[in-house]
Amino acid sequence: MPLPTDPSIATHNYAHPERLVSTEWLAEHLGSEGLVVVESNEDVLLYDTGHIPGAVKVDWHTELNDPVVRDYLNGEQFAALMSAKGISRDDTVVIYGDKSNWWAAYALWVFSLFSHPDVRLLNGGRDKWIAEGRELTREVSTPHKTDYPVVERNDGDLRAFKEDVLEHFGRPLIDVRSQEEYTGERTHMPAYPEEGALRGGHIPTAHSVPWAKAANEDGTFKSLEELREVYTEQAGIDGSEPVITYCRIGERSSHTWFVLQHLMGIDNVKNYDGSWTEWGSAVRVPIVKGLEPGVAPGH
Amino acid sequence: MSDSNPPLPQSLRAIQDDFLALGNADRLQLLLEFSDELPEVPEGMVPEDAWERVTECQSPVFIHVDSTKNEPVVYASAPAEAPTTRGFASILVQGFQGLTAEEIMAVPLDFPQSLGLEEAVSLLRLRGMAGMIWRIQRQISDASPA
Numbered sequence: 001m002p003l004p005t006d007p008s009i010a011t012h013n014y015a016h017p018e019r020l021v022s023t024e025w026l027a028e029h030l031g032s033e034g035l036v037v038v039e040s041n042e043d044v045l046l047y048d049t050g051h052i053p054g055a056v057k058v059d060w061h062t063e064l065n066d067p068v069v070r071d072y073l074n075g076e077q078f079a080a081l082m083s084a085k086g087i088s089r090d091d092t093v094v095i096y097g098d099k100s101n102w103w104a105a106y107a108l109w110v111f112s113l114f115s116h117p118d119v120r121l122l123n124g125g126r127d128k129w130i131a132e133g134r135e136l137t138r139e140v141s142t143p144h145k146t147d148y149p150v151v152e153r154n155d156g157d158l159r160a161f162k163e164d165v166l167e168h169f170g171r172p173l174i175d176v177r178s179q180e181e182y183t184g185e186r187t188h189m190p191a192y193p194e195e196g197a198l199r200g201g202h203i204p205t206a207h208s209v210p211w212a213k214a215a216n217e218d219g220t221f222k223s224l225e226e227l228r229e230v231y232t233e234q235a236g237i238d239g240s241e242p243v244i245t246y247c248r249i250g251e252r253s254s255h256t257w258f259v260l261q262h263l264m265g266i267d268n269v270k271n272y273d274g275s276w277t278e279w280g281s282a283v284r285v286p287i288v289k290g291l292e293p294g295v296a297p298g299h
Numbered sequence: 300m301s302d303s304n305p306p307l308p309q310s311l312r313a314i315q316d317d318f319l320a321l322g323n324a325d326r327l328q329l330l331l332e333f334s335d336e337l338p339e340v341p342e343g344m345v346p347e348d349a350w351e352r353v354t355e356c357q358s359p360v361f362i363h364v365d366s367t368k369n370e371p372v373v374y375a376s377a378p379a380e381a382p383t384t385r386g387f388a389s390i391l392v393q394g395f396q397g398l399t400a401e402e403i404m405a406v407p408l409d410f411p412q413s414l415g416l417e418e419a420v421s422l423l424r425l426r427g428m429a430g431m432i433w434r435i436q437r438q439i440s441d442a443s444p445a
Binding site for chain 2 (some may be wrong): 046
């Protein structure tokens with residue numbers, strides 16, 4: 001049975017308030033039957049330095065990816081992972097993490113590829129929980145193994161591949177990286193390691209809307225009015241056409257995907273997880289450098 | 300490790316052996332222990348402008364090598380929110396302790412890949428540690444008389 005939604009989130013008028021919970025709500029419901037809390041971070045050791053009591057760790061790099069192919073787990077592998085983490089198909093899963101929930105949003109997006117029915121983000125993530133002085137523990141919980149069913153991954157609705165992007169030209173494309181990455185000044189985040197893109201720049205026609213425009217100082221999401229100003233007024237996304245988001249490997253763009261789909265209620269938003277590490281290294285795909293979005297090839 | 304590499308100093312070999320003797324989950328725990336053990340650098344010990352940022356790392360980590368003695372002393376500073384990076388820095392601070400400049404200069408840049416952490420940590424995250432070694436070696440060679 002899913003847990004009740006967080007009434008404090010409902011006051012924000014987001015399209016899908018059932019996808020978000022506040023730190024207060026989580027503190028109140030910790031330990032409830034049918035609730036599993038998942039921590040997913042950029043830093044693989046951060047969970048081990050202290051986490052929300054009872055939370056289990058899911059690491060995007062080492063656990064959600066296929067160990068060989070650049071792809072996510074398949075249905076059997078995901079079922080095995082969920083079972084080992086003590087997650088049942090009808091559990092309410094609340095995911096939180098570091099860096100304003102980038103990796104938590106990425107994990108939530110992968111859970112969504114398997115249509116896990118009730119998966120939510122903790123508004124403000126790990127940092128807000130800590131800033132409020134809430135309890136952390138180093139005690140690693142040993143989950144009771146569950147019997148999660150094998151559900152085939154469905155990429156069709158939420159995931160874009162390079163070929164989809166090539167056919168998407170003319171419709172909204174959002175680049176959520178930093179301005180230096182967008183212009184082609186650099187191929188990776190400022191102060192981040194080089195991750196192998198051979199060219200700098202952006203996909204033609206992509207609008208630059210860095211992910212942080214959706215977040216407040218404390219890592220929580222901005223109000224619906226503020227989000228509409230950024231994405232609808234400034235970037236022209238009004239839900240009339242399908243949208244594709246991308247970044248470097250798909251983690252920051254999962255954050256934006258969450259905002260567009262679950263907070264603003266825009267249908268048909270896909271995350272291009274190949275992102276710049278694929279596009280910026282692919283042979284003969286068009287690239288634009290500089291601040292202007294550029295024109296679609298063949299248009 | 301291929302046979303053509305010079306042998307690792309005993310201190311680094313011991314750290315390597317400790318990691319390789321463990322399973323994946325325990326390797327992470329050992330890395331966490333290293334992270335917890337990274338010594339605080341007392342204020343004023345390293346002048347503000349002497350810290351060098353390791354830009355290969357995803358988190359703000361700074362290093363400084365005091366090369367005034369025959370055995371260089373490596374200092375490192377990284378925030379608590381970046382325990383993996385702290386762990387890598389701590390391995391180097393501890394492993395390089397007591398080594399001569401020549402011994403540190405001979406440490407191969409692929410030392411991080413020899414700790415068996417690829418599966419537990421992912422290869423992407425290991426890259427920053429090579430950046431630390433490279434910068435430590437560069438500071439030592441900059442400080443040595445031409």
